[in-house]
Amino acid sequence: MSELWEAFLQAIQLIVTLDSEVVEIALRSLAISATAVVLASLICIPIGGMIHFRNFHGKRVLINVIQTFYSIPTVCVGLFVFIFISRAGPLGGLNLLFTPAAVAIGQMVLITPILMGLTISALSGVDKAIKDSALSSGATEFQAIWTIIKEARFAVVAALIMGFGRAISEVGAAMILGGNIRGYTRVLTTAISLETQKGELVLALALGIILIALALIINTVVNVALQRY
């Protein structure tokens, strides 16, 4: 049990002394996962909106399928993307495997169902009357959707935070797609996994604490900003 306390002290020490390797790994984690969230939200929020606002055959089944994919194992996402971007795969010519971009793509695929599904849920929470009144006041459908998304912004941002959380904390896809290359694709979770394998449990735990601290900062900034805006 004393490891926990030691890990906490070591985490503080790593943060205070700005250990260059740890800072580099933490920034890389942040950048990769933030990229994944930005890309995924550009795809998921509009598509989630379209699914919510349109009535079509099989809509319920589609939403059910999207929600089912919340549970997809990160390793499976990693393998799925690996098959595509490995040199022998259809996108092999892009030389993406074992690069930070590959990890970002994997995380993007991983959180796509979550962002899409939670966007749909968020919009469902907004009163239908708002869309009708927007449309009757002469707004285009796109403008009406935008109005409702603004109305549902708390829930949409909660979805983004959730997606970010899943992206930055996953290890399976990052390991398979990035290869845990030191100084290039090593992120916090793969570093934790490596240190655990090496038996450096205290350092591994300390890195975990740093990851949580990073998430805390992001969440606080986002929530403060949301309340002001």
Place this chain on the structure above:
Amino acid sequence: MRKIIFYLLTILVLSSLLIGLAGCVPTSTDESASTTEFPVVAAKERFKIATTTSLYDTGLWYYLEPMFEEKNNVEMDIVYAGTGIALEYGRRGDVDAVIVHDRAAEDNFIAEGYGINRRYFAYNFFIIAGPQSDPAGIKDMSPEDAFKKLAEEGKKNPDEVKFVSRGDSSGTHSKEKLIWSRAGLNYEDIQQSGSWYVEAGKGMGPCLLMANEEGAYLLADISTFSAYKSKLDLVPLVEQGEIFLNVYAAMAVNPDKIAKAKIQIANNFINWLISDEIQQVIGTYGVAEYGRPLFNPTAGGSCQIPGCPTVDEYSKPVQ
């Protein structure tokens, strides 16, 4: 006011993204780039290799990587993987060279046309390690007899005698299977013979830690064992046997099969590994920390038992 905060926030997010992405570019290039005469920073060529976990867990690559990068002005990406998956990366064209230790699998890889220019650059030995109390009583037996005894005692008394297997198609795992067959036992029978036989599916280091927790026996290479010794209560019990020889090979991926394989750097890399300078480095690595070298260099023909590479296989430069 709200708008200002919104814009500030947007700028903050975007700039943090940019800074972060810049952080993705390996920092080590910055120092050397700033000392060159040309202000334009050319992206360094990336050279990808897959290496067996035992070489990685011992820290040897941490030591060798910067030396090769500096000499050849490349950025080396090292993916650590057991022999099975390392060769698969090679077949798919995802790496330019592989470092493995499983002669049969290497021969296969070469016969398929994927591997060329194999050279052996280091060797060590396997050991059977186990708890000090040695409940199965295998100390100083031959490897084959020790395995036979472990299977007998393990089946009889699975709570006392356990065996942790890598179970991951690595070179060590292949060696383990070979010893089972030389001991006259069918590997599938062993796998199904009860709870004493634990298939971990992990690298060498994690298996050592796991066997340590369980008070189990395992087959380990002496180098990783030495590197982990301070964390272990396990002791070497069986250390003698020709079958324990473990030779590490480097191979280039054949550009005839994989058009983009970087054969020139791969050849430089292989020749560098068998060069006198690096052979000396390998022969002294670990002395300061563990009191003995972790690997034996192949140079000079110090390996003289059956299974050792021929002179050409460890000293003839490739091209």
